[in-house]
Amino acid sequence: MLLRHTHKDIKERSALTINPAKTCQPVGAMYAALGIHGCLPHSHGSQGCCSYHRSALTRHYKEPVMAATSSFTEGASVFGGQANLLTAIDNIFSIYEPEIIAVHSTCLSETIGDDLNQIIQKARDEGKVPLGKHVFHANTPSYVGSHVTGFANMVKSMVTYFSESGGQKTDMINLISGWVEPSDMREIKRIAKLMKAKAIMFPDTSDVLDSPMTGKYEFYPKGGTTITDLIATGSSKRSIGIGYWATNDAAIALENKCKVRFDVVDIPIGLRATDRFIQQVSKSAEVVIPSEISEERGRLIDLIADMHQYLYGKRVALWGDPDQLIPLVEFLVDIDMKPVYIVSGTPGKYFEQRMSEILSKKVPEAKYKNGQGADMYLMHQWIKNESVDLLLGNTYGKYISRDEKTPYVRMGFPILDRVGHSYFPTVGYMGAIRILEKILGVIMDKQDLESPETRFELVM
Numbered sequence: 001m002l003l004r005h006t007h008k009d010i011k012e013r014s015a016l017t018i019n020p021a022k023t024c025q026p027v028g029a030m031y032a033a034l035g036i037h038g039c040l041p042h043s044h045g046s047q048g049c050c051s052y053h054r055s056a057l058t059r060h061y062k063e064p065v066m067a068a069t070s071s072f073t074e075g076a077s078v079f080g081g082q083a084n085l086l087t088a089i090d091n092i093f094s095i096y097e098p099e100i101i102a103v104h105s106t107c108l109s110e111t112i113g114d115d116l117n118q119i120i121q122k123a124r125d126e127g128k129v130p131l132g133k134h135v136f137h138a139n140t141p142s143y144v145g146s147h148v149t150g151f152a153n154m155v156k157s158m159v160t161y162f163s164e165s166g167g168q169k170t171d172m173i174n175l176i177s178g179w180v181e182p183s184d185m186r187e188i189k190r191i192a193k194l195m196k197a198k199a200i201m202f203p204d205t206s207d208v209l210d211s212p213m214t215g216k217y218e219f220y221p222k223g224g225t226t227i228t229d230l231i232a233t234g235s236s237k238r239s240i241g242i243g244y245w246a247t248n249d250a251a252i253a254l255e256n257k258c259k260v261r262f263d264v265v266d267i268p269i270g271l272r273a274t275d276r277f278i279q280q281v282s283k284s285a286e287v288v289i290p291s292e293i294s295e296e297r298g299r300l301i302d303l304i305a306d307m308h309q310y311l312y313g314k315r316v317a318l319w320g321d322p323d324q325l326i327p328l329v330e331f332l333v334d335i336d337m338k339p340v341y342i343v344s345g346t347p348g349k350y351f352e353q354r355m356s357e358i359l360s361k362k363v364p365e366a367k368y369k370n371g372q373g374a375d376m377y378l379m380h381q382w383i384k385n386e387s388v389d390l391l392l393g394n395t396y397g398k399y400i401s402r403d404e405k406t407p408y409v410r411m412g413f414p415i416l417d418r419v420g421h422s423y424f425p426t427v428g429y430m431g432a433i434r435i436l437e438k439i440l441g442v443i444m445d446k447q448d449l450e451s452p453e454t455r456f457e458l459v460m
């Protein structure tokens, strides 16, 4: 919905959401499940839900996303979906031959009250799960939370189902990945390797949703965390959860189940969040920070210093997922930009606390909101009342950008109308350089258009 007129007096809406800044839980559960090697996600609900979740992921990652469905019809909606799921498990193992089926529920099956635990156990008892193969599940009712909640629930279920304590702790650490791009997961692994930290990352969608074209289609690409590694997470000496919303529950579950102590850090987006992540890896894995990492940091600082005059005081509006928004807003404040409007459809009180910590001193005029009522309509209202210099968020900001003629950088999930996000990381110091390159590109493009002399001066 587009706003065609200025709203001077904004009345608080108490119930209605217009253009939500989130999507539904099973999308996140499906994405997380794809981060296990040889796993076929299964949507326990109607075909329409599964088609939507698959298409949301396919359009963002530009890769075919395979998933099965219980294909509910009127009968299943009334009597429950047990028969459908039992048949599905049987068919999936005989036809598609996955190592694992990761079942997630949908609004409909949650409303009916299907007991997935009991149904899956029945499938095992009836011999529908071949020896050495696995079926596990996460409950993902979409009328609470968001796609991030669904991701978190599926990651927690990986721990509940697979992690095993081997008695003795190994010298490995677990990197519990939050919702980031496959390119980001690859970058986090590169950083860990540079630091000589022995790590198991789960889930891991690199080489699954960014796999190369080889001429031969692989139903189960080579990437993804293996079952062996998932089991071994219970013996690791320490875990690092990367992103509070997406990983905190899994980290707690792993400590409770296998006594693996943990720390949860922000996704390493920008300068200070990356500093904290690197320090945490150094501490948890007991490794030193190599000069290559310090040099990458130095290059980022150099770029910030070189281009500071284009960034200083620019007003920014952001929307998306809290785990990304928190370090991103902190980064913008660090480079003297002004993140003035921030919305996230994902609920959770921690959002307000962190935003207040980051913004209250340096950008006291900032408005931020998450959960109920924090939608793109509210964002547009704020922008109508006082404009911004830059929009930073997923695809759904393009209408605001078009209406307000405001420079716009796409970041987050989903990005349906651009490419690159699944290939170029935005985490780590190199990722921060990429974010800056994109921001500076649109800001300087606008200056060029408004003042041809600026372009001339730059060329000179």
Ligand code: SF4
Pocket: 024, 025, 026, 045, 048, 049, 052, 105, 106, 107, 108, 142, 143
């Ligand atoms: S019915 Fe629920 S699970 Fe299905 S697409 Fe809609 S919000 Fe998602």
